[in-house]
Amino acid sequence: MLDESIRELESRCLARIASAATPEELEAARVEALGRKGGLAQTGKDMGKLAPEERKRIGQSLNSAREKLEQALEAKKGQFAEAALRGRLDAEWIDLTLPPPGPHRGHLHPITRIQREFEELFASLGFTVLDGPEVETEYYNFDALNIPASHPARDMQDTFWLHGGNLLRTHTSPVQVRGMERLGPPLRMIAPGRTFRNESVDASHEHTFYQLEGMMIDRQVSVANLIHFMKAMLTAVFRREVIVRLRPGFFPFVEPGFELDVQCLLCGGSGCPVCKQSGWVEQLGCGLVHPNVLRTSGIDPEEWNGFAFGLGLTRLAMMRYEIDDIRWLQSGDLRFLEQF
Numbered sequence: 531m532l533d534e535s536i537r538e539l540e541s542r543c544l545a546r547i548a549s550a551a552t553p554e555e556l557e558a559a560r561v562e563a564l565g566r567k568g569g570l571a572q573t574g575k576d577m578g579k580l581a582p583e584e585r586k587r588i589g590q591s592l593n594s595a596r597e598k599l600e601q602a603l604e605a606k607k608g609q610f611a612e613a614a615l616r617g618r619l620d621a622e623w624i625d626l627t628l629p630p631p632g633p634h635r636g637h638l639h640p641i642t643r644i645q646r647e648f649e650e651l652f653a654s655l656g657f658t659v660l661d662g663p664e665v666e667t668e669y670y671n672f673d674a675l676n677i678p679a680s681h682p683a684r685d686m687q688d689t690f691w692l693h694g695g696n697l698l699r700t701h702t703s704p705v706q707v708r709g710m711e712r713l714g715p716p717l718r719m720i721a722p723g724r725t726f727r728n729e730s731v732d733a734s735h736e737h738t739f740y741q742l743e744g745m746m747i748d749r750q751v752s753v754a755n756l757i758h759f760m761k762a763m764l765t766a767v768f769r770r771e772v773i774v775r776l777r778p779g780f781f782p783f784v785e786p787g788f789e790l791d792v793q794c795l796l797c798g799g800s801g802c803p804v805c806k807q808s809g810w811v812e813q814l815g816c817g818l819v820h821p822n823v824l825r826t827s828g829i830d831p832e833e834w835n836g837f838a839f840g841l842g843l844t845r846l847a848m849m850r851y852e853i854d855d856i857r858w859l860q861s862g863d864l865r866f867l868e869q870f
């Protein structure tokens with residue numbers, strides 16, 4: 531009689547366990563089967579009235595029923611846990627190839643990248659990185675740089691003059707004049723920054739562009755020193771050994787003045803469209819600082835002299851990143867900027 535009830539209880543509870551759709555239903559099935567007041571417990575209570583032999587047999591039958599039920603409960607619990615995990619995985623599944631939600635990582639502007647390279651390079655060569663006002667006075671942008679009043683650079687077509695007589699700096703040289711006044715010789719400094727010229731804008735001309743100028747003032751500074759520093763700088767920028775040559779060039783603020791060319795890195799000097807078959811690509815202007823410029827800023831040219839150079843950061847960025855239209859650089863177009 532007890533056997534049947536145990537068999538019946540077992541199969542009913544196993545069925546209830548199998549059909550449990552939720553952990554709560556499973557718990558209810560467990561309580562019904564294994565609870566203190568559950569079916570097996572009830573059956574157990576009646577064992578006292580049995581003969582020892584019978585009790586032993588029923589006891590075994592109860593234990594095997596309990597084991598089966600506990601295994602069924604564990605298996606079902608496992609299924610629920612599995613299903614819950616899959617549910618969470620499905621719910622929380624993220625496409626790791628997608629960009630992370632929230633603010634996208636920004637991009638450094640190509641000109642910023644190149645400017646920072648120069649700043650690190652020259653800082654490692656003992657140069658101070660200077661900055662200065664973009665709205666400048668006529669004195670610092672022209673007079674102090676030996677650019678006479680009659681010099682065409684002062685004309686409207688080149689310079690943005692402001693009411694009150696100031697202007698938008700046409701080069702970062704005024705920063706170096708302020709540096710000479712503040713630091714005094716000996717000195718090594720570079721002045722990267724934004725400059726403005728009243729240019730008609732097209733694929734290779736912008737009214738706003740970035741320059742980097744630099745100078746070193748000390749005793750007996752030679753053109754050889756100048757060439758050494760320019761080779762070191764360009765080798766670092768182009769990340770390969772470069773061959774340079776100097777050609778005479780005129781700038782009011784240096785004497786002698788030079789244009790510095792690099793042997794074409796594409797054709798190795800044999801001639802190609804990039805170097806217009808010349809084998810050389812002009813990189814920058816440079817020279818020994820004009821004694822008038824030193825004197826104007828209170829530096830005695832009898833005791834001190836120096837070299838100076840200037841290059842177009844915008845132009846270098848266009849070469850480095852093969853940008854064919856200068857207007858992209860100030861376009862603010864994310865499609866362009868996100869490439870860098």
Ligand code: 2U9
Pocket residue numbers: 675701703704706707740741742743744745781783784814815816817819820823838839840841842843
């Ligand atoms: C002081 C003394 C001398 C800086 C120099 C150049 C030559 C030069 C151009 C390069 C490309 C401007 O952006 S660009 O068009 N600059 O070629 N710059 S020597 O000479 C100085 C500067 C400051 C006090």
